[in-house]
Amino acid sequence: MTAIPLTHGLLLAGGLFVLGMVGLVVRRNIFFILLSLEIMFNAAGLAFVIAGQSWNQVDGQIMFLFILTVAASEVSIGLALVLQLYHHYKTVNVDIASDLRDSPKQFASPYED
Amino acid sequence: MSPTDLIPLLPILTLAVFAVIGILIIAFRRDHRAAMLLTAGGFALALGSAFFAHPTQPRQITPLFIADSYASFYSALILITGLIITLLSYNYLRSFSDHQEEYYVLLLLAGLGALILVMSDHFASFFLGLETLSVSLYTLIAYPHFQKHRIEASIKYLILAEATAAFMLFGMALVYSVEGTLSFAKLSVDPRDSTILLAGWGLLTVGIGFKLALVPFHFWTPDVYQGAPAPVTALIATVSKGAVFALMLRYFTRVNFYDNTNLWQMFALIAILSMLFGNLLALFQKNLKRILAYSSISHLGYLMVAFLASGAFAPQAVAFYFVAYFITTLCAFGVITLLSSYEKEMEDLAEYRGLYKRHPRLAIILGIAMLSLAGLPPTAGLVGKIYLAGAGVSDGLWALLIVLVISSIIGVFYYMRVLYVLFRAPAEEKPRLQISQFGRAILLFLLVLLVGLGLYPAPLMKLVTLAVTGLR
Numbered sequence: 001m002t003a004i005p006l007t008h009g010l011l012l013a014g015g016l017f018v019l020g021m022v023g024l025v026v027r028r029n030i031f032f033i034l035l036s037l038e039i040m041f042n043a044a045g046l047a048f049v050i051a052g053q054s055w056n057q058v059d060g061q062i063m064f065l066f067i068l069t070v071a072a073s074e075v076s077i078g079l080a081l082v083l084q085l086y087h088h089y090k091t092v093n094v095d096i097a098s099d100l101r102d103s104p105k106q107f108a109s110p111y112e113d
Numbered sequence: 114m115s116p117t118d119l120i121p122l123l124p125i126l127t128l129a130v131f132a133v134i135g136i137l138i139i140a141f142r143r144d145h146r147a148a149m150l151l152t153a154g155g156f157a158l159a160l161g162s163a164f165f166a167h168p169t170q171p172r173q174i175t176p177l178f179i180a181d182s183y184a185s186f187y188s189a190l191i192l193i194t195g196l197i198i199t200l201l202s203y204n205y206l207r208s209f210s211d212h213q214e215e216y217y218v219l220l221l222l223a224g225l226g227a228l229i230l231v232m233s234d235h236f237a238s239f240f241l242g243l244e245t246l247s248v249s250l251y252t253l254i255a256y257p258h259f260q261k262h263r264i265e266a267s268i269k270y271l272i273l274a275e276a277t278a279a280f281m282l283f284g285m286a287l288v289y290s291v292e293g294t295l296s297f298a299k300l301s302v303d304p305r306d307s308t309i310l311l312a313g314w315g316l317l318t319v320g321i322g323f324k325l326a327l328v329p330f331h332f333w334t335p336d337v338y339q340g341a342p343a344p345v346t347a348l349i350a351t352v353s354k355g356a357v358f359a360l361m362l363r364y365f366t367r368v369n370f371y372d373n374t375n376l377w378q379m380f381a382l383i384a385i386l387s388m389l390f391g392n393l394l395a396l397f398q399k400n401l402k403r404i405l406a407y408s409s410i411s412h413l414g415y416l417m418v419a420f421l422a423s424g425a426f427a428p429q430a431v432a433f434y435f436v437a438y439f440i441t442t443l444c445a446f447g448v449i450t451l452l453s454s455y456e457k458e459m460e461d462l463a464e465y466r467g468l469y470k471r472h473p474r475l476a477i478i479l480g481i482a483m484l485s486l487a488g489l490p491p492t493a494g495l496v497g498k499i500y501l502a503g504a505g506v507s508d509g510l511w512a513l514l515i516v517l518v519i520s521s522i523i524g525v526f527y528y529m530r531v532l533y534v535l536f537r538a539p540a541e542e543k544p545r546l547q548i549s550q551f552g553r554a555i556l557l558f559l560l561v562l563l564v565g566l567g568l569y570p571a572p573l574m575k576l577v578t579l580a581v582t583g584l585r
Binding site: 017021030037040043050051060063066084085088089097099100101 | 275
């Protein structure tokens, strides 16, 4: 069995990562944003496994386990926030939540009362 | 790993054990005061064990951690900050209807993540520490979950933090694929111009830049500062940034980053942009928390000047500046916390008009914190800035120093505006404010430290010199 070259594996992981990133930028539904984050995390995990394989070490796979654990805890908080978002705004579109920003009024004249 | 290796890890273990005890106690009985005291006790005990466990020689504990005076110094700084934030939070949360107790457990976990960061010597502990800190922060920001701007701030922070964490992980994987090790000690910036390696470093920078809120990764800062509860904002501004900066300094020193001009120039550009943008954008704010957010961006930019200086003096300057910055930030957010409760935060600058009439002492404390942020006497902020400039001068970074001076001058302008607002006659007569004795005592302590270190910085200078020996 011939081994898969490192660059091929890294290109695959890079492609997955870019897919996740595009999803993150394009999607406005918070579920899809969380999914895209998950894809990015897993792409990084795949890169770790491939790199570990090419060095004949288990470190890459251990890192992947850590990544899985962290991603799970992160997504549980993310889903709790989705519930709260829906509770307050009755939508899962993240663009609706934009109360906090530099408002144009603020820019007008901060120096007068 | 031998049993004696556990001793230098005592601060980390103490916080972890207290977090578990906290959760178990909540399962049986809810008591706000007990939860606060337990957490404060946890921080205090961890601080005590940090002194007790301080190793005389740098000591590698498993490949993951390194215990040395540098780690002990930053651990102590983080634990003291955690203790003060715990005490300040008590009044703030008092009127919270129910479920106040988990807040304190989350504070412990955030401190735990920060301690792991400052001791880590390996990508795995770096990543796990960072995520322990971040995940606690998402929850802390959204803690008063019935207010929608808290949820908004938390969602913004979560999405951006996780996206940049993914970038950072991918960067780590690329570095690993070239170097074949995850341990900082064995890594070095390869003189070979490897594209994969350079891409890896670049992606890592995204993650670190985000946590430190450096331009161009700063977009979350004002929104999260404004949306988070005031004591949590203090935690984000101090502990989260300090721990990541301490780790970054250790890491880039270990890998001889100063030999790589490409990377150095990228960081220099980030430093210049942060110094200028932070202060320029702060000029147009009407909300005190947003002003402090933009000011923190430029302060981290100042710190980058010392980071970029390669001399042995630079880590001392960073350590001193962080102490001054922590005290100042705690003073400023401490005043905001005491004037606010979770229902209504006093954050509009207009509300601070005539604070001197309503509560002279708080107004003076906030005013002196502003002087320190501006780097004016008689405060620790001035000494810290001289230190940073000294680190830059000793390495001849003139371009960065010129930007630092220009940016500081711009900064003075908006800090003075806050002072002017504080001491103005109020628009209408308002009653004097009632502030708890306890909170005032903490702020007075911070004020004494702030002015004391400005007038007599010698003891701290000695301490930071000791702390960073062995780093370079």
